[in-house]
Amino acid sequence: xxxxxxPTRLGTVGIPRAERLVNLVLCxxxxxxxxxxxxxRNIVPGYADTGSEEAFYRKFERDKAELRDLxxxxxxxxxxxxxxxxxxxxxxxxxxxxxxxxxxxxAAAVAVASRLWESPExxxxxxxxxxxxxxxxxxxxxxxxxxxxxxxxxxxxxxPSLLAAVRAERTVRFDYRKPGETASFVRTVDPWGVVAWxxxxxxxxxxxxxxxxxxxxxxxxxxxxNTVEPGDEAAFVRPPAGVELLELVTGAxxxxxxxxxxxxxLARGRAQGVRRxxxxxxxxxxxxxxxxxxxxxxxxxxxxxxxxxGYGPDLVVLEPETLSKAVHxxxxxxxxxxxxxxxxx
Amino acid sequence: xxxSSTAERLPRxxxxxxxxxxxxxxxxxxxxxxxxxxxxxVRRDLELLWMCxxxxxxxxxxxxxxxxxxxxxxxxxxxxxxxxxxxGQEATSLQVALRALSExxxxxxxxxxxxxxxxxxxxxxxxxxxxxxxDLDERPDRVPAEVEETxxxxxxxxxxxxxxxxxxxxxxxxxxTVDPLRLVLLEGRRYLEAWCRRAEGMRLxxxxxxxxxxxxEEHACPPAEARTTDLSGGPFRPSPEQPRVELELGPRAxxxxxxxxxxxxxxxxxxxxxxxxxxxxxxxxxxxVLGLGGxxxxxxxxxxxxxxxxxxxxxxxxxxHLPST
Numbered sequence: 143x144x145x146x147x148x149p150t151r152l153g154t155v156g157i158p159r160a161e162r163l164v165n166l167v168l169c170x171x172x173x174x175x176x177x178x179x180x181x182x183r184n185i186v187p188g189y190a191d192t193g194s195e196e197a198f199y200r201k202f203e204r205d206k207a208e209l210r211d212l213x214x215x216x217x218x219x220x221x222x223x224x225x226x227x228x229x230x231x232x233x234x235x236x237x238x239x240x241x242x243x244x245x246x247x248x249a250a251a252v253a254v255a256s257r258l259w260e261s262p263e264x265x266x267x268x269x270x271x272x273x274x275x276x277x278x279x280x281x282x283x284x285x286x287x288x289x290x291x292x293x294x295x296x297x298x299x300x301x302p303s304l305l306a307a308v309r310a311e312r313t314v315r316f317d318y319r320k321p322g323e324t325a326s327f328v329r330t331v332d333p334w335g336v337v338a339w340x341x342x343x344x345x346x347x348x349x350x351x352x353x354x355x356x357x358x359x360x361x362x363x364x365x366x367x368n369t370v371e372p373g374d375e376a377a378f379v380r381p382p383a384g385v386e387l388l389e390l391v392t393g394a395x396x397x398x399x400x401x402x403x404x405x406x407x408l409a410r411g412r413a414q415g416v417r418r419x420x421x422x423x424x425x426x427x428x429x430x431x432x433x434x435x436x437x438x439x440x441x442x443x444x445x446x447x448x449x450x451x452g453y454g455p456d457l458v459v460l461e462p463e464t465l466s467k468a469v470h471x472x473x474x475x476x477x478x479x480x481x482x483x484x485x486x487x
Numbered sequence: 488x489x490x491s492s493t494a495e496r497l498p499r500x501x502x503x504x505x506x507x508x509x510x511x512x513x514x515x516x517x518x519x520x521x522x523x524x525x526x527x528x529v530r531r532d533l534e535l536l537w538m539c540x541x542x543x544x545x546x547x548x549x550x551x552x553x554x555x556x557x558x559x560x561x562x563x564x565x566x567x568x569x570x571x572x573x574x575g576q577e578a579t580s581l582q583v584a585l586r587a588l589s590e591x592x593x594x595x596x597x598x599x600x601x602x603x604x605x606x607x608x609x610x611x612x613x614x615x616x617x618x619x620x621x622d623l624d625e626r627p628d629r630v631p632a633e634v635e636e637t638x639x640x641x642x643x644x645x646x647x648x649x650x651x652x653x654x655x656x657x658x659x660x661x662x663x664t665v666d667p668l669r670l671v672l673l674e675g676r677r678y679l680e681a682w683c684r685r686a687e688g689m690r691l692x693x694x695x696x697x698x699x700x701x702x703x704e705e706h707a708c709p710p711a712e713a714r715t716t717d718l719s720g721g722p723f724r725p726s727p728e729q730p731r732v733e734l735e736l737g738p739r740a741x742x743x744x745x746x747x748x749x750x751x752x753x754x755x756x757x758x759x760x761x762x763x764x765x766x767x768x769x770x771x772x773x774x775x776v777l778g779l780g781g782x783x784x785x786x787x788x789x790x791x792x793x794x795x796x797x798x799x800x801x802x803x804x805x806x807x808h809l810p811s812t
Contacts, residue, residue, distance in 0.1 A: 279509030341674025452778030472780025
């Protein structure tokens with residue numbers, strides 16, 4: 143247990159910065175009058191021993207910036223028209239979190255929500271919010287597990303600058319490459335929001351060149367996101383009333399379709415990744431190799447060619463012919479790319 | 488975590504007094520747990536607060552704390568009875584997370600989530616336009632309902648499980664006995680995080696690759712060193728000890744760089760990309776590159792490239808034996 147003696151408690155030598163700042167907040171919260179920097183220098187411990195005028199102002203500016211970074215509403219103003227310089231105070235009603243009480247199931251929900259972010263900035267912000275709720279008297283048991291713990295990452299380099307642009311309603315410009323395209327294009331977008339769906343981040347907004355709402359996957363943005371100076375562009379286009387950002391992202395996805403039956407030959411004991419989805423029809427030898435004939439239901443057989451081609455000689459597509467051809471062509475293309483020789487068919 | 492730099496410490500110091508005001512006689516250990524710092528750090532913070540107060544800074548002006556055993560009570564709060572309101576980012580991070588949970592049944596009671604959200608929005612005061620939407624919906628992967636139920640029950644009851652699991656990197660199905668720790672929903676997929684007795688290590692099992700699950704009449708007993716994994720790097724955790732393969736990807740194979748974590752990425756002319764991947768199994772690389780059908784090629788090592796070439800040749804050779812239709 144600590145028990146500092148009275149003299150050290152009032153000592154002013156080497157007052158730590160954190161202590162000076164806490165005292166500054168307490169002082170400005172307790173005053174209705176605006177206090178000038180000069181008054182603050184005389185009152186708040188930790189400033190009096192600052193050497194020159196210039197050194198004091200430097201220190202005071204830094205302290206003010208730190209308080210504002212924390213979101214402390216530092217007001218400036220004059221007590222009367224005769225005052226020569228502005229002073230400072232903190233209005234209690236702007237500083238204090240409103241009363242809040244959470245039932246235990248509500249607090250449990252907040253605990254799970256505060257653990258959601260696997261991103262340094264958002265995670266720190268959520269923990270900061272939780273700390274303040276606890277300080278407001280809310281009991282939050284952080285250890286209570288959820289049946290499944292959701293986690294969301296935001297690791298894409300473009301994420302912070304896009305979110306900032308969304309909040310500030312600033313037009314952005316970035317280099318974007320659509321999947322499968324050789325060239326990238328510069329896109330100019332008024333961003334309305336960032337959306338996470340199926341673990342991927344998208345930015346949704348008004349595409350200035352296409353004059354329509356568009357969504358862009360963050361992982362396909364090349365290089366940095368730059369804000370466009372408001373001066374040289376038309377006003378920021380806001381989302382139309384009632385627009386659902388999520389729907390703009392999910393709407394771009396194809397709907398589920400009827401599955402197609404695919405018949406395959408698999409070498410014995412191989413291609414486990416295919417086998418676990420397949421039904422064995424019976425044993426069959428192919429070119430003297432033992433194996434089985436199987437059937438597999440695929441929703442998008444046209445996109446399965448790559449997956450099936452990966453199994454090489456452990457798998458042969460029997461049906462449908464389009465898929466069989468696609469896999470065959472994939473192998474021919476591989477040989478061409480790797481400089482192998484084959485007489486083809 | 489030391490928690491001693493001013494930028495980290497000041498928000499905590501400002502929250503500590505109202506926190507203590509709302510909990511007279513709270514144990515220092517509980518304070519430490521709630522603020523995520525050591526008890527020693529809490530004591531240092533309290534010592535500092537004890538030096539702070541209102542102008543005048545006499546005995547009646549300073550924050551006063553009383554200690555009894557290992558508990559602490561605020562005697563005088565110097566006017567700091569309430570925490571600072573939420574910043575825009577704090578409000579957003581919590582509200583976006585709550586909104587996501589409110590749309591996803593089966594995690595927490597969605598009704599409680601909505602009530603909490605309303606209260607937090609009211610307390611946060613000003614409307615914070617979020618500009619951010621998170622949807623926790625899972626990808627349409629096929630997880631058999633009975634597997635899902637069995638695994639959920641085992642996690643809840645802390646019971647050991649036997650699972651039949653498909654390991655994509657080795658294209659192999661194995662039977663394993665695992666001690667479940669938790670279920671995680673990450674990037675639209677469910678994972679079982681468990682101690683694997685076979686591998687003697689923590690593993691993330693993708694639920695859509697658990698083909699069968701059977702509960703054992705046995706409590707889960709993960710060893711003391713079993714810790715939940717830091718997921719900030721994503722579910723795949725390539726390690727620098729793993730061998731590397733350098734690939735050149737055409738525009739239509741670029742998804743590889745989005746899907747797998749890559750060590751290095753260099754943009755080349757004509758939309759081509761050069762990446763370095765870490766792998767644990769050669770056969771996995773061969774399968775991946777064969778599946779690209781010439782849209783990507785192995786730059787190095789040369790022997791892996793040779794393996795891809797000969798697998799493609801064998802596949803073409805085999806297809807010739809098919810009766811023509």
